[in-house]
Amino acid sequence: MLKRYLPVLTWLPHYNRRLGGADLLAGFIVTVMVIPQSLAYAVLAGLPAVVGLYASLLPAVAYALLGTSRTLAVGPVAIIALMTGAALSGVAAPGTAEYLQAALVLSLLSGIILLLMGLLRMGFVANFLSHPVIAGFLTASGILIAASQAGYLVGVELEARDLLPRLAELAMGLSGIHFPTLAIGGGSLLFLLLLREYGRSSLRRMGLSKPLADLLTRAGPIFAVVATTLVTWHFRLAETGVQVIGAVPQGLPPLTLPGFDLSLWQALLVPALLISVVGFVESVSMGQMLAARRRERISPNQELVGLGGANVVAAFSAGMPVSGGLTRTVINFDAGAQTPLAGLFAAIGIGTVTLLFTPALYHLPIATLAATITVSILTLIDIPMIRQTWRYSRSDFSAMAITIVLTLVEGVETGIISGVALSIGLFLYRTSRPHSALVGRIPGTEHFRNVERHETESVSHVALLRIDESLYFANARYLEDTVYDLVATRPELEHVVLICSAVNLVDASALESLDAINARLKDSRVTLHLAEVKGPVMDRLKRSDFLDDMTGRVFLSSYAAWRELARPSTD
Template identity: 85%
Template sequence: MLRRYLPILTWLPHYNRRLATADVLAGVIVTIMVIPQSLAYAVLAGLPAVVGLYASLLPAIAYALLGTSRTLAVGPVAIIALMTGAALSGVAAPGSAEYLHAALILSLLSGVILLLMGLLRMGFVANFLSHPVIAGFLTASGVLIAASQVGHLAGLDLAARDLLPRLAELITALPGLHLPTLAIGLGTLAFLLLLRQQGRPALRRLGLSRPLADLLTRSGPVFAVLVTATVTWQFTLNERGVAVIGDIPQGLPALSLPGFDAGLWQALLIPALLISVVGFVESVSMGQMLAARRRERISPNQELVALGSANLAAGFSAGMPVTGGLTRTVINHDAGAQTPLAGLFTALGIGAVTLFLTPALAYLPIATLAATITVSILTLIDIPMIRQTWRYSRSDFSAMAVTILLTLVEGVEAGIISGVVLSIGLFLYRTSRPHSALVGRIPDTEHFRNVERHTTETVSHVALLRIDESLYFANARYLEDTVYDLVATRPELEHVVLICSAVNLIDASALESLDAINARLRDSRVTLHLAEVKGPVMDRLKRSDFLDDMTGRVFLSTFAAWRELSRPAE
């Protein structure tokens, strides 16, 4: 029981010097790599840059103790930062004390929601977000994030947060471009894009090993921070209008508990729920992918507990909502992390930076962070997935398109809610009209196939109807109509066999429909039979009176029904 709720107990007794060396090295590498991102994502959320560092401390330690993934790295991420900024801007003015206070409440609410979901074993909730909806939401969010950074890249003070008003404001503000800021922003952007596309093969051609080439390629934001901060300090560009991070408080965050304002907590409840679900989906997807590479497994329910605890820790330590980040997790994995203690060593490294090195970040241009954010969100924009969904399923594409459109026009909350609702609606529509097929016997075999697709043997007085969907309230009446139409068009019919090989559930509404079908067929002098009923479904049918009242039999296989019923009546 302890190992179930404290996964650290499964690997800590076997911890040794080799694992510690690998984890310490990974922690150092991740510390260096994620500092620019942590600062950038706090700025993206409209919070002081130091909040990004705070959110990388206690949350990472909490996850190390409770998480089941050995390589997942927890901290601020782009999509959650965007959702955080959208949620907070509706309740407080960016930069105000109330805004920061609301961020702490949002973290606490997210933590409580995730923790409750974990204790109630609700990891399945993530299944309600279909992949096309997630891809559409992330793509639209990537566009929103890129648009939100245009002002920082160009040195323009843009107030609008929504996409269309922001673009309109950008057009009117173009004459006020700040050329030094634009040079830093576009220069950093070009450097990071070039390094991402050409850095690895170029370094390999210089004779560097693949791991070292990968490490240096991912170090692009670190180099950009060092160079632009040094140039800004050397030439006092901050005095010439280049916006910089400014003084960052030294020291660790003070532990505190946000005050209770019922109205504010209620206003942030739905945004916290959405942040929790989206963050969990992103985190568990990443964790499962990397666990599969190492032939390990993670527990989605325990991940909910771990992420909930991480967000509670963020709320108590002046942080912001966190989850498992794609970039920092990949860096952690590639750096050789062996256990969750790598995250603890990363937290210690960032803590050291927060204690001693924040003055060195004072001259870091905001434009550099904007370029870092813009490049990092390129992985969110999934054009190939959009094209594939369009070719494969127009209904799924419609859910994706609505999600993209509403996210861009109405914001992240409207986009994700509409996508989920539309996905569930499409599912209900599809399953409310279950596919069924009359099947016949493939000559000289025991196999049965759709009579419209194959050459089959049939007999006029037996109808073998295969049902290709579970039966529940949404499609029960449709099944009745299908059977009644079949009987009405075949006056010679004596037996109807419902083949249930694809039926995993028959709920109470469907059972009532089966009773009605049985009674209607009895009145028409047609016998109803079932075939290939699965064990769990049969167990539930046995708890009802249906089997006693059914006019026919339950056959183990379709062939058995065919062999018995296709004989001429004596």
């Protein structure tokens, strides 16, 4: 039980020098790579840049103790930062003490929700977010994030937070572009895009090894930060109007106590729930994918506990809501991290920077961070997924499209709630009209197929009806109508066999419908039979009176039913 809730106990006793060396190297690489992102995502959330560093320290330590993924790196991430900014702007003004306090409350609420979900073993909630809805939400969020950074890239101050007003404000403010800022922001953006597109191949042609080429390509934000900071410092561009990070508090994060204002907690409860679910889905998806590459496993329920602990710790260490980050996790994995201790080493590295080197960040241009954010969110915009969903399923595409539109127009909360609701609604609609097929025997075999798709043989007095869906309250009436229509159109019918090979569940409403079908067919002098009933379904049916009252039999296979019932007509 102790190992279940403290996964660190499963790998720490086997820790050795080889693992330590690999984790130490990965921690150093992650430290160097994610500092610009940590600063940028705090700014994206409307918080002081140093909050991003604080959120990369103790939360990472908490996850190392409680999480099950050996490579997931926890800290500020783009989508959670966007949702954080959207939630906090509704309760306080950015830059105020109330805004910072609300960020702590949001972190604490998210942590509590995740912990409760983990203790209640509710990892299954991720299944309610369909992949098209997630893809649509992330795509729209990527667009929102890019739009939110446009003003910083060109040196135009924008007040609006919603997409359309922000774009209109940007268009009207283009005449006031600050060209030194544009040179820094646009130059950084172009450099990062070119490095991302051609960096690996160019470095490989120069004779560098693949691992080194990959490392240098991912280090692009570091090069951009160092270069633009030096240029801004040397030419004193801050005096000309280039926005810089400014003074970053030096030292480790202070201990903080989130306020207990009931009205504030109520206002942030729904945003905290959405942040928790989205952060969990993003983290567990990344964790499972990387664990599979090493033939490892993670526990979704324990991941909830790990992420919950990380967010609770963030609330008491001047942080912000955190999750498993895509970029930092991939960097951690590729750098050779073997255990969660790599995250602890990265936290020590970031803590060292926070303690000793933050004065060097004074002249870091905001435009460079905006370029870093803009390039990093390109992975969120999934055009191939949108195209594939359009070709494959128009109903799934409708859920995706509505999620995209509402997220862009009404905000992230409305978008994801609507997308989830529509996904569940589409599922209920599909399963309320279950596919069924009359089947016949493939001549000379024991196989049965849809009579409309294959050449089959059948007899007029037996109908073999295959039900391709579990039976529950939403489709029970539809099943009744299907069977009654079948009997009404075939007056010679004597036997109806419901083939239940695809039925995994028969709930109480469906059982009542089966009783009604049995009684109705009995009045019509038609016998009802079942075939290929699965064990768990049969166990439940045996606890009812249905099998005793059913006029026919339960056959082990469709062929057994055919052989028994078709005989009188073929003699």
